Amino acid sequence: MKVLISGGGGYIGSNLLNKIIDKSEAVGVLGRKNNLSVQSEKIVFYEADITQPIKIELKHQYDVFIHLAAANDIDSLDPKTAMLTTVLGTKYCLDLCKANGINKFIYFSTFQVYGKVSGVMNEETVLEPVNDYAITHMQAEDYVKMFSRTTSIKHIIVRPTNIYGAPVNKDIDRWTLVPNCFCKEAVEKKTITLMSSGKQTRDFIDLNDLSNVTIMLCESFADYENTIVNGASGNNFTIVEIAGIVKEIYEDKYNEECKLVIKSDQPLEANQVSISTDMITKSGFSLSGKESIRAEISRIFDLLK
Incomplete structure (x- = not known):
């Protein structure tokens, strides 16, 4: 090929x-x-x-x-x-x-x-x-x-x-993506800031x-x-859930506190979303489970530190 x-x-x-x-x-x-x-x-x-x-x-x-x-x-x-x-x-x-x-x-x-x-x-x-x-x-x-x-x-x-996933190197400028932006802010400021409630659910x-x-x-x-x-993967997370995972991994890796700041109560409720993965899985392809996000967040921290 x-x-x-x-x-x-x-x-x-x-x-x-x-x-x-x-x-x-x-x-x-x-x-x-x-x-x-x-x-x-x-x-x-x-x-x-x-x-x-x-x-x-x-x-x-x-x-x-x-x-x-x-x-x-x-x-x-x-x-x-x-x-x-x-x-x-x-x-x-x-x-x-x-x-x-x-x-x-x-x-x-x-x-x-x-x-x-x-x-x-x-x-x-x-x-x-x-x-x-x-x-x-x-x-x-x-x-x-x-x-x-x-x-x-x-x-x-x-x-x-x-x-989500660690870039090949830290010079690849996609630090506005979740969870990359949370990892970067945690390293630089020991803080993760959400401008919303973080209850938005995403695949x-x-x-x-x-x-x-x-x-x-x-x-x-x-x-x-x-x-x-x-x-799509069929794995849904709320934004605040991912922020919490980033905070937990940061504190475990570096033995120091990372503050989670939530600046709004909107949206009040999480949305419900279901995205078909049938076109991917029909070939027998096996998608990673939700746990893989933890390994990738840890790799992002290793890249930044």
Whole structure:
């Protein structure tokens, strides 16, 4: 298997790259600069800006393109950045695949395209995005589907929920994510601050599981061709529950108090959410249980300290 990846230096990409090397004959990484945390003779780096038409000569005939590069939730606060990077960036990557005969395309979207935080959801749930981050991913999904209708490119769209896990190194700037932000604040201030009651319930998936699911999709592409896969685990946590786990692990590891500050009583009640994992588990893939979050939080602390 020969794989070409955009966003291989990011939070998900670095973890995936670390795992997919052993499964691949060759791995190409597309990016603006070569800041990869993972090094291997199998890796070829291609300097490219996905916000512009991509004019590069590929050194291999790649089997599958995994598109991870996009504006994150913080960058997407600027609608122009979100449109340019997420929407047009996806279109230009699809153009590259079309020009080079790469006929398998895995697109990483977001669970936020559903626009819902409660209820029972699966891949057929109606999309009702409520922010620029979500709506630009929805628009990028439409580009992916259009190319599947009009070219030989087949796709899989992955919609991850909330991801936890230690980054490959601490320079990967995703310290706004839960629980990463709680760990960072605990180390720097011996405090964890919640601006809400923390009773919001979310599905969280282990970063390692998400990478392994992606590898499974590459290897079993025909079984998932032109489908959507929710990157969910079925493991629900409230935000305050995760904050409490971070506090407990910090105090156990370092034998010092960490204060939990809750600044609001809203929301008053936890929401109920159930997200189907059937598309992942139908292949026999086994997702990690809730206990894996403790191991990952401990690894995040080791990285920060």
